[in-house]
Amino acid sequence: MQAFSNCGLCASGSLLKGRTDFLVARRNMAVLRLSAACVQLLKDKANVFCRSRVHQRLLRLPEVGRSNTVAFSLGTSLCAVPFTQVENLSHESLIRRASCLVTDSANTYLSQTTLALVDALTQYAKALHTLIALQKRYITSIGKLTPAEEDNIWQVIIGQRVEVSDRLEECKRFESNWMNAINICELSAEAAYNSGAEHACTATKTNLQVAQCKVEELRKISKEAEKKLAETKAEEIQRMAEYASSIDINDLEDIPEAYLRED
Incomplete structure (x- = not known):
């Protein structure tokens, strides 16, 4: 992310200069190429992270928390009202x-x-x-x-x-x-x-x-x-x-x- 912000700052700073200067234009093109390369690198890193086991475990955390919450609510409802129909108990x-x-x-x-x-x-x-x-x-x-x-x-x-x-x-x-x-x-x-x-x-x-x-x-x-x-x-x-x-x-x-x- 720091590399991406640096690339963005470089690009914005270079583009604000005079567009008529040929040397400045060449430098702007180089900066754009560098920015595109940084974006592509960040995209590749993100894809690798999404396919990793750590990411999959993080995605399952909400489901685990939700299942635990359902189990707790099910037990407490049975203790409080024995004859109330609860999910999965016919x-x-x-x-x-x-x-x-x-x-x-x-x-x-x-x-x-x-x-x-x-x-x-x-x-x-x-x-x-x-x-x-x-x-x-x-x-x-x-x-x-x-x-x-x-x-x-x-x-x-x-x-x-x-x-x-x-x-x-x-x-x-x-x-x-x-x-x-x-x-x-x-x-x-x-x-x-x-x-x-x-x-x-x-x-x-x-x-x-x-x-x-x-x-x-x-x-x-x-x-x-x-x-x-x-x-x-x-x-x-x-x-x-x-x-x-x-x-x-x-x-x-x-x-x-x-x-x-x-x-």
Whole structure:
């Protein structure tokens, strides 16, 4: 730019001189040629600069600033007015995001209720096996215990039966919550599928299958323990009947024959 201004000053200064002087005219022509050369040089430099990466980055600066401004205004508008329709956010996309949030909450509820029910079923099965062991110990010791020892073991058995009953009530309570979680997850998976969130629907159905398989496994263990307890009780009744009949026979042998004769 300085060269261009110098050339312009030279040209204006020379042209203001007397046009009749031949030497001055020749000098003016030389100055004009020099000015044209300076202009052409500046033009070439400008073209090179426009094609450079720095110039292209400078041209993109307004676009970057404008995109950042749009993103900030979009976020603030969502926070301020959730239901205001904003550019690039349709009702379908908002419903899809809301259904994903619902499935996340349903999965959390399902995981917590499943964990509680599994733990309750485990403790119930343990209480059943403890009661079975006490019942079998009593069966093997029928007729061998003193009245005091028999009372002590029966106190333990009764206490264990109370614990089994409490564990069963706990299982029923947690199972009710777990069934509610199952229903909520099924509804949320259906809602996610209808809104277009297939990945959330698939994840929820997978969690449902895992939870149901785990609970079903613990249920089978509890049912087997209940079956063994019923068998142990039947064995106890049979053993008590045998013991009672043996006592009656011994008592009859001790009675004198005179008391057994019919008149």
